[in-house]
Amino acid sequence: MLRIFAIAVLGLAAAWAGPTWAYDGIVEKKTFSMATYTTQGGRTIKDVKVGWESYGKLNDARDNVILVTHFFSGNSHAAGRYAATDAAPGYWDGIIGAGKPIDTDRFFVISSDTLVNLSTKDPRTITTGPASIDPDTGKPYGMRFPVVTMRDFVEVQKALLESLGIRKLHAVVGASMGALQAFEWAAAHPAMVERIVPVIGGAEADAFLVGWLDIWASPIRLDPNWKGGDFYGGAEPVEGLALALKIVTLHARAAGWADRTFGRKWADPAKNPADAMGNRFAIEDTLDKAATARAKTSDANHFLYLAKANQLFSAGHAASLEEGLKPVKARTLLIPASSDLVLPPYLAARAATILKANGTPVETVTIEGDGGHLDGVLAIAKAGDAIKAFLAR
Amino acid sequence: MLRIFAIAVLGLAAAWAGPTWAYDGIVEKKTFSMATYTTQGGRTIKDVKVGWESYGKLNDARDNVILVTHFFSGNSHAAGRYAATDAAPGYWDGIIGAGKPIDTDRFFVISSDTLVNLSTKDPRTITTGPASIDPDTGKPYGMRFPVVTMRDFVEVQKALLESLGIRKLHAVVGASMGALQAFEWAAAHPAMVERIVPVIGGAEADAFLVGWLDIWASPIRLDPNWKGGDFYGGAEPVEGLALALKIVTLHARAAGWADRTFGRKWADPAKNPADAMGNRFAIEDTLDKAATARAKTSDANHFLYLAKANQLFSAGHAASLEEGLKPVKARTLLIPASSDLVLPPYLAARAATILKANGTPVETVTIEGDGGHLDGVLAIAKAGDAIKAFLAR
Numbered sequence: 001m002l003r004i005f006a007i008a009v010l011g012l013a014a015a016w017a018g019p020t021w022a023y024d025g026i027v028e029k030k031t032f033s034m035a036t037y038t039t040q041g042g043r044t045i046k047d048v049k050v051g052w053e054s055y056g057k058l059n060d061a062r063d064n065v066i067l068v069t070h071f072f073s074g075n076s077h078a079a080g081r082y083a084a085t086d087a088a089p090g091y092w093d094g095i096i097g098a099g100k101p102i103d104t105d106r107f108f109v110i111s112s113d114t115l116v117n118l119s120t121k122d123p124r125t126i127t128t129g130p131a132s133i134d135p136d137t138g139k140p141y142g143m144r145f146p147v148v149t150m151r152d153f154v155e156v157q158k159a160l161l162e163s164l165g166i167r168k169l170h171a172v173v174g175a176s177m178g179a180l181q182a183f184e185w186a187a188a189h190p191a192m193v194e195r196i197v198p199v200i201g202g203a204e205a206d207a208f209l210v211g212w213l214d215i216w217a218s219p220i221r222l223d224p225n226w227k228g229g230d231f232y233g234g235a236e237p238v239e240g241l242a243l244a245l246k247i248v249t250l251h252a253r254a255a256g257w258a259d260r261t262f263g264r265k266w267a268d269p270a271k272n273p274a275d276a277m278g279n280r281f282a283i284e285d286t287l288d289k290a291a292t293a294r295a296k297t298s299d300a301n302h303f304l305y306l307a308k309a310n311q312l313f314s315a316g317h318a319a320s321l322e323e324g325l326k327p328v329k330a331r332t333l334l335i336p337a338s339s340d341l342v343l344p345p346y347l348a349a350r351a352a353t354i355l356k357a358n359g360t361p362v363e364t365v366t367i368e369g370d371g372g373h374l375d376g377v378l379a380i381a382k383a384g385d386a387i388k389a390f391l392a393r
Numbered sequence: 394m395l396r397i398f399a400i401a402v403l404g405l406a407a408a409w410a411g412p413t414w415a416y417d418g419i420v421e422k423k424t425f426s427m428a429t430y431t432t433q434g435g436r437t438i439k440d441v442k443v444g445w446e447s448y449g450k451l452n453d454a455r456d457n458v459i460l461v462t463h464f465f466s467g468n469s470h471a472a473g474r475y476a477a478t479d480a481a482p483g484y485w486d487g488i489i490g491a492g493k494p495i496d497t498d499r500f501f502v503i504s505s506d507t508l509v510n511l512s513t514k515d516p517r518t519i520t521t522g523p524a525s526i527d528p529d530t531g532k533p534y535g536m537r538f539p540v541v542t543m544r545d546f547v548e549v550q551k552a553l554l555e556s557l558g559i560r561k562l563h564a565v566v567g568a569s570m571g572a573l574q575a576f577e578w579a580a581a582h583p584a585m586v587e588r589i590v591p592v593i594g595g596a597e598a599d600a601f602l603v604g605w606l607d608i609w610a611s612p613i614r615l616d617p618n619w620k621g622g623d624f625y626g627g628a629e630p631v632e633g634l635a636l637a638l639k640i641v642t643l644h645a646r647a648a649g650w651a652d653r654t655f656g657r658k659w660a661d662p663a664k665n666p667a668d669a670m671g672n673r674f675a676i677e678d679t680l681d682k683a684a685t686a687r688a689k690t691s692d693a694n695h696f697l698y699l700a701k702a703n704q705l706f707s708a709g710h711a712a713s714l715e716e717g718l719k720p721v722k723a724r725t726l727l728i729p730a731s732s733d734l735v736l737p738p739y740l741a742a743r744a745a746t747i748l749k750a751n752g753t754p755v756e757t758v759t760i761e762g763d764g765g766h767l768d769g770v771l772a773i774a775k776a777g778d779a780i781k782a783f784l785a786r
Contacts, residue, residue: 210655
């Protein structure tokens with residue numbers, strides 16, 4: 001009753017965006033293990049582990065499942081808290097929970113950490129990648145880890161779902177790299193996927209994105225501590241990794257956000273940037289500090305493998321995107337962000353054109369804003385009504 | 394007669410874009426020297442030298458002058474050839490020459506290399522900056538060179554013009570960083586500047602651009618050969634500089650260009666990027682090769698000083714941009730490019746709003762295209778009619 005009142009007074013978007021309606025169960029991070037996994041490229045990895053978590057209850061028919069696929073620098077912590085004292089809930093807590101657009105009173109929502117997840121040093125992320133120990137050598141794989149693709153991410157998720165007896169997905173929902181996985185799920189396993197909600201994504205990395213991903217990754221290779229990827233046990237390429245993360249952070253934003261947040265303010269009011277080469281603007285300083293902090297929980301080689309997986313992405317991995325998307329049966333809700341510079345709305349539009357030509361039902365709802373790519377994570381509540389309605393159809 | 398026929402048949406834009414009507418005088422690079430120059434920051438530099446060149450004839454009244462200000466990685470070679478055998482003419486040869494929009498039959502067109510010009514190792518670029526020998530120490534300045542701003546670039550150009558007896562500019566025309574100089578000219582010396590044509594520019598670096606310029610510059614500082622700028626005489630930070638130039642090159646383009654030029658083609662048709670971490674896409678390989686080649690003629694410290702000058706830019710350098718633009722009297726033709734991601738059209742629009750509120754006549758002509766920022770250099774012929782008409786008013 002109180003909830004209904006609050007929604008009526010504040011408006012749905014405001015209610016979803018606030019912490020008031022956070023998923024209120026305590027979230028538990030679990031581990032899914034496979035003795036072996038063979039990549040699309042034909043290489044077999046032993047002792048594969050990925051983390052996962054879930055919100056809501058799996059019904060008896062096991063057909064109320066929504067898979068949430070995570071973004072480049074994210075993990076499976078999409079909603080809720082591990083402990084009541086956690087500073088913040090999962091990244092999409094605004095739309096996942098009881099009575100929210102992805103309603104945990106109705107759906108069993110599950111998310112898993114991908115292979116080669118970036119955040120190897122975050123104790124709540126469980127992944128297998130170049131920083132993992134190769135059981136055959138007792139040493140970290142480094143750049144000897146096999147190339148992996150979105151399809152590999154999908155196949156590991158599928159094995160996890162099958163371990164829970166799940167053979168049908170009500171929807172796959174994901175932002176950014178999560179959107180790429182949603183497309184790949186729909187193309188690879190059309191009989192299993194009823195709906196997809198690709199947020200701030202596209203069905204293929206175009207040449208411009210391939211080039212940008214290379215630029216994201218390049219500072220790591222430039223760092224003398226990278227050493228061809230064999231840095232484990234010694235000084236790590238933290239400066240190169242921090243610069244890579246800095247580029248991602250700015251690229252994932254837009255001019256309006258930068259203006260509102262920083263303008264031309266100086267990092268230190270006593271140090272005019274015009275007075276010395278080392279005096280800086282606030283935006284430079286803040287981006288550096290944020291990137292340095294993020295680098296502490298991340299792995300440089302994992303970054304390179306993730307960039308590669310994104311570059312290689314073309315849904316269905318066929319001779320053309322048209323071919324690759326042909327098997328898709330999933331009803332599709334595309335949610336681009338108007339100011340997105342990483343996966344701009346034209347990529348969603350391109351996917352929509354092909355899907356529509358195939359007769360697949362496609363809707364598009366654009367998040368209007370000036371926050372850039374990240375609007376797909378931080379301003380997702382703006383698309384809450386559309387997601388709720390889409391999942392109900 | 395032949396010319397008139399060709400224009401009628403081909404259309405004006407095509408005629409201007411082609412080499413047929415190239416400036417046909419032989420261009421001579423000259424040097425302008427100042428015993429001392431004192432920066433806006435109050436530091437005095439000795440033995441300042443900048444290169445310059447001109448096309449067309451200065452009239453007796455010395456009032457037929459168009460100053461062309463160059464872009465970040467450019468120099469004063471805006472038109473014509475140094476020798477008949479030159480592979481290519483200056484960068485805006487399509488619009489500068491006899492009978493062209495910037496008509497050398499009528500105007501004396503002059504351009505100078507800026508202070509801290511990037512291309513210190515290009516024998517046709519003459520500049521003073523961190524790579525120059527400090528007469529007081531007999532060693533290169535390195536990072537001890539004073540911070541310089543757009544205003545400093547303008548003041549050195551003004552001294553050059555005054556040495557030629559020029560006290561009036563029919564127009565200042567420039568692309569990108571050249572547009573910033575045009576705004577600065579109009580704000581700093583309103584009585585001297587009758588018209589400005591800022592192409593792909595804005596009147597102030599906003600926070601987003603300040604952040605991007607920092608990202609452009611960051612790989613240089615990451616290169617262990619940079620050594621705080623004291624690399625002269627030893628191994629130079631060519632890899633960091635090449636990465637900096639690679640970022641600039643992609644940032645100055647757009648998705649349509651990348652799609653048309655590369656698509657998802659592989660660098661080597663025998664090496665599928667999915668097969669190995671080292672196998673690459675064509676766009677990655679081409680950008681790397683181009684950047685490595687450009688790094689050979691560039692200086693890493695000069696890059697840092699140029700990035701700083703661009704970050705510091707706010708026309709008129711007043712408490713607000715409104716204040717800074719208040720003195721401007723120059724009739725203004727703004728030419729943004731629709732797909733520009735470096736200095737997007739909103740920056741030109743912001744300048745136009747302020748100038749109009751001041752009563753300054755402003756026109757805007759947008760170059761429509763999908764080539765990004767560089768459309769302001771490579772597709773300038775599309776605005777040829779507008780430039781010609783504007784200069785005639």
